[in-house]
Amino acid sequence: MRANRRILLGLTVVLVGGSLTWTAAYGLRLRSDAYRIETEADISDFFDLPSEVGRIRGRTFSSRVFEDVAIWLPDRRDRVFSCKRAIWQESKRGGREVNELDLIDGTLALGSDRWAREDFKTILKSGLEHNFEDLNLSRVGLEGFTIVFDRGNVSLACRNTSGEIDMSNPGDGIARLQASELNGHRFTQGVQIHARFLPRRGIQVSEFMMVLPRVPLSVLGLDRVIGGTITQGSFEGRMQYLDRSGDPEVWLRGELEDLALSEVTPRLGFGPLEGQLSVSVDAARLSRNAVTHFKGRGRVEGFELDRVTRLLGLPGLAGRASFSFDAIDVALGRVNRLRFSGGVAGISLREWLAPLGKGTATGLVSIRVNNVDISDDVIKSADIEVNVVPPAGQPGLIDRQLLLTAIQEVLGFSWPAAVPQRLLPEQVEYLEFGMRMLIRDNELRVLGTHGPEGDTILTIKAAGMAFGVAREQAGSIDLGPYLAKLRDRARHYDSDRVREWFRSHGTMPGGGR
Numbered sequence: 001m002r003a004n005r006r007i008l009l010g011l012t013v014v015l016v017g018g019s020l021t022w023t024a025a026y027g028l029r030l031r032s033d034a035y036r037i038e039t040e041a042d043i044s045d046f047f048d049l050p051s052e053v054g055r056i057r058g059r060t061f062s063s064r065v066f067e068d069v070a071i072w073l074p075d076r077r078d079r080v081f082s083c084k085r086a087i088w089q090e091s092k093r094g095g096r097e098v099n100e101l102d103l104i105d106g107t108l109a110l111g112s113d114r115w116a117r118e119d120f121k122t123i124l125k126s127g128l129e130h131n132f133e134d135l136n137l138s139r140v141g142l143e144g145f146t147i148v149f150d151r152g153n154v155s156l157a158c159r160n161t162s163g164e165i166d167m168s169n170p171g172d173g174i175a176r177l178q179a180s181e182l183n184g185h186r187f188t189q190g191v192q193i194h195a196r197f198l199p200r201r202g203i204q205v206s207e208f209m210m211v212l213p214r215v216p217l218s219v220l221g222l223d224r225v226i227g228g229t230i231t232q233g234s235f236e237g238r239m240q241y242l243d244r245s246g247d248p249e250v251w252l253r254g255e256l257e258d259l260a261l262s263e264v265t266p267r268l269g270f271g272p273l274e275g276q277l278s279v280s281v282d283a284a285r286l287s288r289n290a291v292t293h294f295k296g297r298g299r300v301e302g303f304e305l306d307r308v309t310r311l312l313g314l315p316g317l318a319g320r321a322s323f324s325f326d327a328i329d330v331a332l333g334r335v336n337r338l339r340f341s342g343g344v345a346g347i348s349l350r351e352w353l354a355p356l357g358k359g360t361a362t363g364l365v366s367i368r369v370n371n372v373d374i375s376d377d378v379i380k381s382a383d384i385e386v387n388v389v390p391p392a393g394q395p396g397l398i399d400r401q402l403l404l405t406a407i408q409e410v411l412g413f414s415w416p417a418a419v420p421q422r423l424l425p426e427q428v429e430y431l432e433f434g435m436r437m438l439i440r441d442n443e444l445r446v447l448g449t450h451g452p453e454g455d456t457i458l459t460i461k462a463a464g465m466a467f468g469v470a471r472e473q474a475g476s477i478d479l480g481p482y483l484a485k486l487r488d489r490a491r492h493y494d495s496d497r498v499r500e501w502f503r504s505h506g507t508m509p510g511g512g513r
Contacts, residue, residue, distance in 0.1 A: 043071070050076050063089040069106075082107050098168075102141040109148050140165040142177065155221040157183055158191060172196060182212075185219040208241040217259065228266045233259040237281065252284040261303070275303030275321075292332045299324045305344070317354070319347040323369070334487070338374040343367055349388055349398075353406060359399025363388050363433070372439075377487060379439045379479065387449070388433035397427045407458070407470050411446070419460075419467050429461040435472075442483065443476040 036053050043051040054068025066088065071081040083106030090099050145161040163177030177193040180186060192211035214236035223229050237254015261273040279298035284291060299322075306318040323342030330336060349363040370383040390396030398406075404421065407413050415421060434449035435457045448455040448471055456468040 039066070043069075047071060049074065049080065059087065062091060063087060078109070079107075080109050097136045098138045099136045100139045100141070101137060102143070103145065105144045106142075107146045107148065138166075138168040140167065147179070155183070157181075161193075163193070182215065183219050183221050185215060187213050187215070189213045206243055209238060211238045212236060212254070214255075222264075228263055228272075230263050231260070232263065232276075233257060247287065249285055249287040252286070253281055255280050273304065273307050276301045290332060293330070295329045297326050297328055305347075317347065317351040319344045319365075335374050335377050338372070340369065340372055342369050349396075353398075353402055356402060356405050356410065358405045359402035361396075361398040361402060362394065363390050363396040363430075377483065379442050379483070382437065382439035384437045384439075385449070386435050386437070388430075390430070395429045396431075396433070397429055400424045400426055400428055403428050403460075411457075411470065413470050413473065416467070416469055419462055419469055424462065430458060431461055431466055432456070432459040439479065442479045444479050445476045446472060448472045 036056050039056060040051050040053050043053070050072040052068070052070040052072075053066050056067070057065050059065050064087070066086040067084065069081075069083045069086050070079055072079050083103050085102075085104040087102040087104070088099065089102070090097065092098065141164050143162045147158040147161055149156045158179035159181040161177055161179040163175065165173065165175040167173045173196065175193070175195040179191040179193070182191055191213070192209075194207075194209045194211075196207040212235065214234055217230045217233040217235055220230075220235070234257045235254060237252065237256075240251040240253075242249050242251065256277070256279045259277045261275045261277055263272075266272040277298065277300050279296060281294070281296040283293065283295045285293040301322045303321045303323075304318070305321060309317040321342065321344040323340050325338070325340040327337050327339040330338065344367045345364075347365040347367070349361045349365050352365050353361055365386065365388050368385045368387075370385065372382045372384070373380045388396070400421075403424075404415065408415060432450045436447040436449055438445045438447060446457070448457045450456050450459065451468050451471070455472045456470070457472065458470040459466050459468050461467075
């Protein structure tokens, strides 16, 4: 009996001692400089980038902890990735090796001014041109990460980013991340980041979506882009990138509220523009550098026209416009639905008639758009009123030749025989001047606004008497040919020509010339 006990005791000592010896050897192996250097070399070879591992230690027999991990650009010009702790977990499921990786407390850089142009290609190749399926990696977890982009005029930092990347299906990887802070602004809901990709044959992103809760525009780090400081406005929405058929597209949806145009247009050669803009985007599609679809609504208030009309060769044509768009549904070269109302005030009559080049006039023009409703490229209905008033405390005057040109050549009206043209003075005083334009199915009628029958457009004073010299005409004007020309222009929209136009009129948005 004692002999048996000695044998059992001996076996126990051998087994326990051997196990302890193996465990100690395993721990020493993981902690050794040789293993750390070997691991650094493996990471560097996989990503084709210099790498560092500060320390490695065993966590369990099937998991290891890598501390102070860093990946650098070639020649160690800048750090791309760093992580305080990376936990590698190995297991088997259904007889198949399955590995998981948890990354804790780190930083991922997506761009920096310290990067050369070729560095972006290097990072893309190192991260996307590998078959991650070879690693048997089924899940990657992130906790407490900062994702930064700071290059040129754009500076973004998503802090406290956590989430999970599910790579268990080789044909469909899914990433779900959330950041609680953007450029120092903390969110209750957080910034949501979702992505779908193909882990096999490298990571090919097929869908990327970022959902942003309501945030002040000042947080988005656009000051350097626009060349000024944004203090007003907010944005809430979603951006979705799709690449399922080899033709990438971006879809936008969201709410832009109370944007001060003067704050975002100072770098335009014809800026800054004055006014306030709010837009609700139900769906907007961008593809091949063009907005191909837009559906939503919006409003612009207090928009000063002089900066824009100057580009059109009408430097003195000023005024202030406000419009409300309660339905916008357009595609490239096609208007599915557009409905708006609003008006323009403070337009100089002299500048309004200046393109005719026949003289001068005094007074102010106001335009009230009661309704414009366009459907399937047809103006279904429109009601627009134009009114001209003399200067305060002064008579309204218009040069004789300009008056005759406007009535006979532009409006196509006949001059009334009751008022001989030869008897008109060089400057004619007008008493009332206004018209109402009604459109039904692209057919325009120009109506009067005053006079005994309410059909007079222009009343002048001659020989001390009032004469209505322009009255509404029977019939209508077909706007179809004019609208067809506009549609043809839109269908031949060229984004490169638009960029060249911006360059010729001042600084390109984003700092280019």
